[in-house]
Amino acid sequence: MPYRRNSAGPTDREGVNRRDFIRLSATGCAVANIAELSARPHGGIKRYERAQLVDPFGSPIRPSQLVVDRAYIFHYPFAGTPCFLLNLGRPVRGADPFRTADDRTYQWEGGVGPQQSVVVYSVICAHRLNYPTREISFINYRVEASPRTKTAKVIHCCSEHSQYDPAAGARVLSGPAPQPLAAIALDFDRTTDTVFATGTLGGELFDEFFAKFAFKLALEHGSEARSAIARTAVVRELTQYCKQQVKC
Numbered sequence: 001m002p003y004r005r006n007s008a009g010p011t012d013r014e015g016v017n018r019r020d021f022i023r024l025s026a027t028g029c030a031v032a033n034i035a036e037l038s039a040r041p042h043g044g045i046k047r048y049e050r051a052q053l054v055d056p057f058g059s060p061i062r063p064s065q066l067v068v069d070r071a072y073i074f075h076y077p078f079a080g081t082p083c084f085l086l087n088l089g090r091p092v093r094g095a096d097p098f099r100t101a102d103d104r105t106y107q108w109e110g111g112v113g114p115q116q117s118v119v120v121y122s123v124i125c126a127h128r129l130n131y132p133t134r135e136i137s138f139i140n141y142r143v144e145a146s147p148r149t150k151t152a153k154v155i156h157c158c159s160e161h162s163q164y165d166p167a168a169g170a171r172v173l174s175g176p177a178p179q180p181l182a183a184i185a186l187d188f189d190r191t192t193d194t195v196f197a198t199g200t201l202g203g204e205l206f207d208e209f210f211a212k213f214a215f216k217l218a219l220e221h222g223s224e225a226r227s228a229i230a231r232t233a234v235v236r237e238l239t240q241y242c243k244q245q246v247k248c
């Protein structure tokens, strides 16, 4: 695992302090003592390796403890393909069938976690494939409305201002994007308050992404960019991963 510990407390390479990484959500509730694995329905899901979400110290991510409206990032299903993990702080239900740019339909089943408030999306903009890197991110989760982001709590790509609603399957609210962000299928284990990524749902754009950014991804990830993520996926706060978030 890419982390180390020191005498002041566990710290990863980006200087994340574990106590800062996950704090109890103001609206977090007790984990239901129900021994079940709430697997998502399989309709329309493209399966990849099952990977448990863990923090930079290797400890499981607890959906009940994710800070509401804070953007977390991890890479899945490949080492070079980023995803946003969000706790929206309220239950988000599934929505009507979604349609991809190539006219396929799929059903998004809503959030997971004790409150059904946790969602994950592949954060490769459906317009021109903009994505967050360690240096800069033009695509971000915006909690507050702004002159450009007229609606609060949206994923906004500042390149050409595509905006996606994370509470509704990342459907397109405005801008040139031709389809929603692809969703990441999740299994939530209520007994242990742990969560696993299992596949994608919707219009994944990985082939186009790897073709367009081959050189850049090689610089960022070496030869690993297209390596499958398996067993665990390391989650970080976006502010700890990315040096500069462009706000528009």
Ligand code: FES
Pocket (backbone or CB within 6 Å): 125, 126, 127, 128, 129, 130, 157, 158, 159, 160, 161, 162, 175, 176, 177
């Ligand atoms: S790349 Fe995101 S709006 Fe154009």
